[in-house]
Amino acid sequence: MDATELEWHRGELTGYCYRMLGSGFEAEDAVQETFVRAWRTYDASRGPLRSWLFHLATNICLDMLRGPQRRARAMDLGPAAVPGAELGAPLPPERWIHPIPDSRVSPEDLAVARETVRLAFVAALQHLPPRQRAVLILRDVLRWSAAETAVLLSTTVTSVNSTLQRARAKLPAVEPADLEVDEELLSRYVSAFERYDVSALVSLLHEDATMSMPPFTWWLRGRESIRAVLLASDAPCAGARLLPTRANGSPALGQYMDGRAFALVVLDVAGGLITGVTTYLDPGLFPFFDLPMSFAHALRTEG
Structure with missing residues (x-):
């Protein structure tokens, strides 16, 4: 050996x-x-x-x-929040299911x-x-x-x-997902997100789509609840930039705020629509996914 x-x-x-x-x-x-x-x-x-x-x-x-404790997603820990609810206290990293790069x-x-x-x-x-x-x-x-x-x-x-x-x-039932990445859908999502175009963004979501943000247990279910939160949140992600990657057999995006690594976004897609958005507020994931820690560095590398 x-x-x-x-x-x-x-x-x-x-x-x-x-x-x-x-x-x-x-x-x-x-x-x-x-x-x-x-x-x-x-x-x-x-x-x-x-x-x-x-x-x-x-x-x-x-x-x-x-x-004694198992890892979970926000959806496994409690009911969906109502728009306007507080995020609550974050849970420690060992409580969460974490993503893994396809590579x-x-x-x-x-x-x-x-x-x-x-x-x-x-x-x-x-x-x-x-x-x-x-x-x-x-x-x-x-x-x-x-x-x-x-x-x-x-x-x-x-x-x-x-x-x-x-x-x-x-074993709990799991909804099926699309096996192949819809590159046009992903491109439209990136464009809408970077422009903070809420109408365009929400139009890409399934009516029962979920949104969560580990390490917070807060999560939303439903396109209209997500729309309400995005419209009421004073555009906190305006000006964000995204870089594509892959996580858990799904499309994923490195999110940069003010040019710096901010969050890893994992998308679930089924039937040509986005059914789940999980935003890991942990820049420490970026090296694991071979993503640069600054968007400027990504541009220099590509150009």
Whole structure:
């Protein structure tokens, strides 16, 4: 085994750990710890390297999930706010589902199961106990057999099948999303946002669209509620600039205010309309997504 062999598995392992943990940063930490332990423990008598890596990664994730609180989206934490309601106090970072760049997950993983890295699906997984979560991801997302999963978890095929049945029954339903990016829709959204054209912006939203802004639990549901808030907010994002990226198999945008990194915006799209806007008010995400910390730097790089 050498470093090249380990790196070949990084994307797939990162996707697995991300679904388990709900944080791209924690997923990368888990994968790195998996590699460290693999260097110390692997030999060919244990079986294929891939199986051993997933065995190690699963145990590491289960250890990391021993805390009492699960990660969530704002929509999972309480009812929608009414226009005019206060944002409230922010919650600490460990309470939130965080986004992950598409580039950190293997292309094969995204092509086969793009919807299973979307924010809504990852949030739904957090409702499952960790062991049920692992079985469902291994069986239904990564398509491991019941026998392979049983060996990995040191249990029986009967136990795996029973756990999978319970996990499927408990997993909350997730609305489907468009698999391909509508570049024209994205371009219209960027133009409307940068001009702070509320009418144009709202016209791109589904009537039941949601809007949230981690780390605040405040969130909105419905095109009209979003319109009301945008019109009453004294144009706080006027003059913002956006740079495109990809997160969780979805279009995303780095938002810059006064030329400086401000927020990462992740869009959910279905039926040719935007169904969800999640704005992460955390400039610390920009390096993770290979986005520059200033818009001026982006222009110099491009030009």
